[in-house]
Amino acid sequence: MRVELRNLCKRWGNVVGVDNISLEIKDSEFVALLGPSGCGKTTTLLMIAGIYKPTSGEILFDGRIVNHIPPKDRNIGMVFQSYALYPHMTVFENMAYPLKLQKVPKDEQRRRVQHVADMMGIGHLLDRKPGQLSGGQQQRVALGRALVKDPELLLFDEPLSNLDARLRLTMRGEIKRRQMELGITSIYVTHDQVEAMTMADRIAVIKDGKLQAYDTPDELYERPRTLFIAGFIGNPPMNLINGVEVVRDGEEYLARHQAFCLRVPAERGKHVAAKGEVILGIRPEDISLADDGQDGMRGEVYVVEPLGRDDLVNVELPGNTFIHFLADPALRLKPGTPVALCFNTEKVQFFDPRTERSLLWH
Numbered sequence: 488m489r490v491e492l493r494n495l496c497k498r499w500g501n502v503v504g505v506d507n508i509s510l511e512i513k514d515s516e517f518v519a520l521l522g523p524s525g526c527g528k529t530t531t532l533l534m535i536a537g538i539y540k541p542t543s544g545e546i547l548f549d550g551r552i553v554n555h556i557p558p559k560d561r562n563i564g565m566v567f568q569s570y571a572l573y574p575h576m577t578v579f580e581n582m583a584y585p586l587k588l589q590k591v592p593k594d595e596q597r598r599r600v601q602h603v604a605d606m607m608g609i610g611h612l613l614d615r616k617p618g619q620l621s622g623g624q625q626q627r628v629a630l631g632r633a634l635v636k637d638p639e640l641l642l643f644d645e646p647l648s649n650l651d652a653r654l655r656l657t658m659r660g661e662i663k664r665r666q667m668e669l670g671i672t673s674i675y676v677t678h679d680q681v682e683a684m685t686m687a688d689r690i691a692v693i694k695d696g697k698l699q700a701y702d703t704p705d706e707l708y709e710r711p712r713t714l715f716i717a718g719f720i721g722n723p724p725m726n727l728i729n730g731v732e733v734v735r736d737g738e739e740y741l742a743r744h745q746a747f748c749l750r751v752p753a754e755r756g757k758h759v760a761a762k763g764e765v766i767l768g769i770r771p772e773d774i775s776l777a778d779d780g781q782d783g784m785r786g787e788v789y790v791v792e793p794l795g796r797d798d799l800v801n802v803e804l805p806g807n808t809f810i811h812f813l814a815d816p817a818l819r820l821k822p823g824t825p826v827a828l829c830f831n832t833e834k835v836q837f838f839d840p841r842t843e844r845s846l847l848w849h
C-alpha cells in the first residue's frame with residue numbers, strides 16, 4: 488500500500504507536535520521515522536493509525552484520503568515498545584484477538600495463528616501465558632499478532648527498545664527479513680540511528696516536528712544536506728571543525744585552518760571558495776595516520792577509547808581543536824603520543840555556519 492502525508496500538522500493549544508510534514512511512502516517500502524526524543528515521531532505514527540486526528544493536512548492510502556476512516560477500518564498492524572499483550576490470555580488467544588474482533592471463523596483463526604506463529608518460531612508456545620515468555624518471545628508474539636490480520640501497513644513504535652543489545656540485533660534482522668518476505672509497507676519509529684540505517688529503505692529525519700530530510704541511508708551518510716543530519720547520522724559522529732576558509736590556489740583549492748592546510752578536490756572546493764569561514768566535516772573513518780615521510784597535520788593524542796575492533800582516538804590539534812578518528816588497537820596509541828593525521832579529502836563536507844546547510848549538496 489502507498490502512503491502519503493500532505494502538510495500534516497498536530498497541535499495541542501500552542502504545543503506543536505508535528506509541523507507540516509509531507510512525504511510519500513511507496514508500496515512495500517520500509518521507512519524509518521528517525522529523530523531525537525519529543526520530535527513528533529509517535530504523534531505522526533498515531534495520526535497514520537487514525538488514533539490521533541490531524542489538526543490539519545491529509546493522509547492518503549493508495550491515493551485515497553483516509554482522515555475520516557476509524558483505526559479499525561484502516562487495515563493496519565501495530566507493534567509498540569510495550570508489547571501490550573493481555574497477561575491473562577494465552578499466546579494463541581493474544582494472537583487470535585484481532586481475528587476474533589473481525590469475527591473470523593474459529594478454525595480459520597487457528598489456521599492463521601498457527602501459520603504466523605510457525606513463521607515467527609513461536610509455534611510451540613501457543614498455550615503459554617505472556618508472563619511465561621522471555622522478552623524476545625513476547626516481542627515475537629506482538630509482531631505475530633500484528634501480522635495475523637494480513638495488514639496492508641505495519642506501524643512500529645520503538646519495538647525493540649526493551650530488549651537487551653544482543654536480542655535487539657537478532658530481532659532487527661528478523662523484522663527486516665519478514666518485512667522483505669511479506670512485502671508489507673512499513674513505517675518504523677526509532678531514535679536509534681543505527682536501527683534506522685540498517686533496516687530502512689528510506690529514512691525520514693525529524694527535528695522539532697519538522698521533516699529535516701527524507702532519503703536513503705547511503706545518501707544521508709554520504710551527502711548530508713544539513714549540519715544536523717551530518718552530526719546525527721553516523722557513529723562515532725562526524726568531526727565538525729569551525730573556522731575553516733577555502734581559497735583557490737591556481738588550479739587547486741586549499742582548506743585553511745589555524746591547525747592545518749589541506750588540498751581539497753576541485754569538485755568540492757569550487758563550491759566553497761570565497762565563502763568566508765565555513766564548517767568542515769570529516770568522518771572518523773576518513774582520517775588516518777600519515778605514512779612515514781608523508782606530511783600530515785600534527786597533534787597529540789588526548790584520550791583513547793577502545794571499541795574492540797578499533798580504538799576511538801581523540802587528538803588535540805593546535806588552537807584547542809579536537810578531532811577523533813579510528814585507529815588500529817595494535818598501534819597502542821597513548822595520551823600524549825605525537826601523531827600526524829591525513830584526511831581523505833574526497834570525503835570532506837562543508838557547511839555554511841549561518842544557514843547550517845551543506846555547501847555541496849542542495
Ligand SMILES: Nc1ncnc2c1ncn2[C@@H]1O[C@H](COP(=O)(O)OP(=O)(O)OP(=O)(O)O)[C@@H](O)[C@H]1O
Nearest residue numbers: 499502503504523524525526527528529530531678
Ligand atoms: N497528548 C498530548 N498533548 C500535548 N502535547 C503532546 C501530546 N502528545 C505529545 N505531545 C508533545 O508533542 C511532541 C511530540 O511528541 P511525540 O510523542 O510524538 O515524540 P516522539 O518523537 O515520539 O518522542 P520519543 O522518542 O520520546 O517517544 C512532544 O513535545 C510532546 O510533549
Ligand SMILES: [Mg+2]
Nearest residue numbers: 528529530644
Ligand atoms: Mg515516541
